[in-house]
Amino acid sequence: MFVGYTRADWEAVGAKCARICRHVGFGPGDSLLNLLGGGLWVGGPCFDLLADVSGAALVNTGPTGPRQLFEWVPEMGITGLTATPSYLRLLVETAEAEGAALGSWPLRLGFLGGEGASPELRRQVCAAMPEQFVWQETYGSTEVGGAILGYSPPLEPFSGHLNAATDEFVIELLHPDRDEPVQPGDVGEVTVTTFREASPLVRYRTRDLAAAVDAPRDASGLPRMTAVVGRIDDALKVRGALVYPSSIEEVLVARLAAGAEWRIVLRRDRAALDVLTVSVEAADDRSAERLASDLHQRLLVRPVVEVVPVGTFERFPGKARRVLDERPED
Amino acid sequence: MFVGYTRADWEAVGAKCARICRHVGFGPGDSLLNLLGGGLWVGGPCFDLLADVSGAALVNTGPTGPRQLFEWVPEMGITGLTATPSYLRLLVETAEAEGAALGSWPLRLGFLGGEGASPELRRQVCAAMPEQFVWQETYGSTEVGGAILGYSPPLEPFSGHLNAATDEFVIELLHPDRDEPVQPGDVGEVTVTTFREASPLVRYRTRDLAAAVDAPRDASGLPRMTAVVGRIDDALKVRGALVYPSSIEEVLVARLAAGAEWRIVLRRDRAALDVLTVSVEAADDRSAERLASDLHQRLLVRPVVEVVPVGTFERFPGKARRVLDERPED
Incomplete structure (x- = not known):
């Protein structure tokens, strides 16, 4: 248009x-x-x-x-x-x-x-x-x-x-x-x-x-x-629940070091269930369990939290693009 | 400024x-x-x-x-x-x-x-x-x-x-x-x-x-x-003579097929002399000798003309950049 x-x-x-x-x-x-x-x-x-x-x-x-x-x-x-x-x-x-x-x-x-x-x-x-x-x-x-x-x-x-x-x-x-x-x-x-x-x-x-x-x-x-x-385009349907990337952002920015990046990856496992993985940049993986539980509480879906070294992900000079939906199209 | x-x-x-x-x-x-x-x-x-x-x-x-x-x-x-x-x-x-x-x-x-x-x-x-x-x-x-x-x-x-x-x-x-x-x-x-x-x-x-x-x-x-x-910044000093890339363009556009690209490369040979090479896109190399002679007449410097296949060089959506000066700085 x-x-x-x-x-x-x-x-x-x-x-x-x-x-x-x-x-x-x-x-x-x-x-x-x-x-x-x-x-x-x-x-x-x-x-x-x-x-x-x-x-x-x-x-x-x-x-x-x-x-x-x-x-x-x-x-x-x-x-x-x-x-x-x-x-x-x-x-x-x-x-x-x-x-x-x-x-x-x-x-x-x-x-x-x-x-x-x-x-x-x-x-x-x-x-x-x-x-x-x-x-x-x-x-x-x-x-x-x-x-x-x-x-x-x-x-x-x-x-x-x-x-x-x-x-x-x-x-x-x-x-x-x-x-x-x-x-x-x-x-x-x-x-x-x-x-x-x-x-x-x-x-x-x-x-x-x-x-x-x-x-x-x-x-x-x-x-x-x-x-x-x-x-509307952002909402991710994960095992029937609507998950907004902005809700994930809110939890992560409060918990991670300033400037840390993250990615949200959706896959389908062998049992045909959606798997929500959140990869976060952090110095060590001590916070992973806590993050998973905070995200679970907020999203009502339990994610897998993966820790990667700080600086792993690309930064965004424009709008951020953090979601990778790798599930097969239905 | x-x-x-x-x-x-x-x-x-x-x-x-x-x-x-x-x-x-x-x-x-x-x-x-x-x-x-x-x-x-x-x-x-x-x-x-x-x-x-x-x-x-x-x-x-x-x-x-x-x-x-x-x-x-x-x-x-x-x-x-x-x-x-x-x-x-x-x-x-x-x-x-x-x-x-x-x-x-x-x-x-x-x-x-x-x-x-x-x-x-x-x-x-x-x-x-x-x-x-x-x-x-x-x-x-x-x-x-x-x-x-x-x-x-x-x-x-x-x-x-x-x-x-x-x-x-x-x-x-x-x-x-x-x-x-x-x-x-x-x-x-x-x-x-x-x-x-x-x-x-x-x-x-x-x-x-x-x-x-x-x-x-x-x-x-x-x-x-x-x-x-x-x-002023464009003028190339080749064996003491000033060569303007725009003069080369004028000769080439008149002789080459429409849309053909070219590059101008300056090197220094083992005798420490400047070598001006003009690489042009063309279907065959029959025109090389004629181009070299036209360029010589126009520039007062004799270039080496090299023919490369059509489509070899990158095209320019903005301003063209066709000169590669590979001579060591004096």
């Missing part, structure tokens, strides 16, 4: 970006390093536009290795950046490995999105960043026009909540298999209706899963939803 | 793009496929801006394999595209190999630049494109703000000339080693002076080589210069 925007549509996206910037406090005097590239999605152009309408300076390098940032961020006085959570994690890990100190950076805001990130991961990354740094989650998609569907309440970066832009979009949380809303508080598919001159959306199903949150509103006046807890 | 633009600077770039579009006839009703990506140069953003100020629709996919264009260009009614000459050559070659017909495409304008292209290469590429297609050379750089320093006279696409924007920039052709202009008609280094709020340029040396052309002006009223004939 191709998505188009007229000039008026794009200006409306800009107005939404400007509102977010006013609320999170980003504008004249700030410099945004936009690490999101162009291509068949709106990520890069949307944040170029955000800098433009906010009055901030823009350094739009597109995808760039973390080492370059050690030089650029202090030299150019970068105060905000855009990236995926995986990229920020890689940045922190690279800085630690090379003894680069990020604490004195002028960076104070990260516009982060494009994939989920557990509160635990956010806390670990923020601990390595300058004290004033705020994890500013943003949520949206190319179809809705950019990262303008929701953003984390700026004073509660670890809440795992989003302010949902329900005044600008009709946002519904529907059952994945029928056009009916889930019960308040239950996880449903984020579904968007919006007027536009080009490519209007009527009950556009994002494949993203989230739940409404009954919590006091902040200065934005917007109602809350959870950050995306998973994608 | 980092280059910055204020909002006013960037609007001035837009005004220059708009003037070029008015002259070459590109605007409302047109659709521009921008295949140039973002990153540490202005190519991608400059043509996004060009579409915006001209009133054309914009499809900014960034770098994309040629096969995708077989679907996109007809489906989306693309009338203009931006690319390097090497990319267009690869597109034509891929279309021929796969039997894709480009003749019925709506494409009528290619904004081409970023590297040189001989008149012969332009003719060959245009022969495979739709009849209405025009090779619209553009010239500029990140330092000057984009592809706004010159553009080929739209009615003379094979002239090898550029309309030089001398009303907006001070353009001098200087001796590479001193601040003095070359004789009219001689090749000199394109040197630019321009006012801007951020990053103004005073005798900025582009490293590009070109010559003034004494020819009647077209409707733009601008004086003419040649397209870039080479880069």
Whole structure:
């Protein structure tokens, strides 16, 4: 599906970006390093536009290795950046490995999105960043026009909540298999209706899963939803149970060393039963039993936990891809 | 060197793009496929801006394999595209190999630049494109703000000339080693002076080589210069003589089959003499002797010509890199 925007549509996206910037406090005097590239999605152009309408300076390098940032961020006085959570994690890990100190950076805001990130991961990354740094989650998609569907309440970066832009979009949380809303508080598919001159959306199903949150509103006046807890495509059916990779992430990031990677492998054993193996990077295998039990409790499926040496797995400068489903297709 | 633009600077770039579009006839009703990506140069953003100020629709996919264009260009009614000459050559070659017909495409304008292209290469590429297609050379750089320093006279696409924007920039052709202009008609280094709020340029040396052309002006009223004939960094010193890879290209494209690739290799023999080897793709080696003699006449250096099977060398979706200098550093 191709998505188009007229000039008026794009200006409306800009107005939404400007509102977010006013609320999170980003504008004249700030410099945004936009690490999101162009291509068949709106990520890069949307944040170029955000800098433009906010009055901030823009350094739009597109995808760039973390080492370059050690030089650029202090030299150019970068105060905000855009990236995926995986990229920020890689940045922190690279800085630690090379003894680069990020604490004195002028960076104070990260516009982060494009994939989920557990509160635990956010806390670990923020601990390595300058004290004033705020994890500013943003949520949206190319179809809705950019990262303008929701953003984390700026004073509660670890809440795992989003302010949902329900005044600008009709946002519904529907059952994945029928056009009916889930019960308040239950996880449903984020579904968007919006007027536009080009490519209007009527009950556009994002494949993203989230739940409404009954919590006091902040200065934005917007109602809350959870950050995306998973994608419909992500859910793994393991021995009949639905397992979300994001739940595995949450347990692992809390237990493993900072920056440790993992992989989730699904196989079928000789008795035709699904086997869920979680391979984790760790210095020794003392934690394996504990991890297996924590994961079991969380997933309701008992995984095999395998320990591999730290540094075994590839790191992700973009979105993480950690699942290998090697089961034969039914 | 980092280059910055204020909002006013960037609007001035837009005004220059708009003037070029008015002259070459590109605007409302047109659709521009921008295949140039973002990153540490202005190519991608400059043509996004060009579409915006001209009133054309914009499809900014960034770098994309040629096969995708077989679907996109007809489906989306693309009338203009931006690319390097090497990319267009690869597109034509891929279309021929796969039997894709480009003749019925709506494409009528290619904004081409970023590297040189001989008149012969332009003719060959245009022969495979739709009849209405025009090779619209553009010239500029990140330092000057984009592809706004010159553009080929739209009615003379094979002239090898550029309309030089001398009303907006001070353009001098200087001796590479001193601040003095070359004789009219001689090749000199394109040197630019321009006012801007951020990053103004005073005798900025582009490293590009070109010559003034004494020819009647077209409707733009601008004086003419040649397209870039080479880069100072490109010139190869071979047994004391300066050899420009662009001169080799011109001879080879005229003699080889369409789409054939080549490499230029420099080695030092046991007598400490430079050996210039040109490896060319061809069906047989009957042409080798003739090529060597044509190249000798053009370069004043006699090369070794080696014939290799068609398809031996890698193709270039971006700028071509054909020179391997394997001589020991002195």
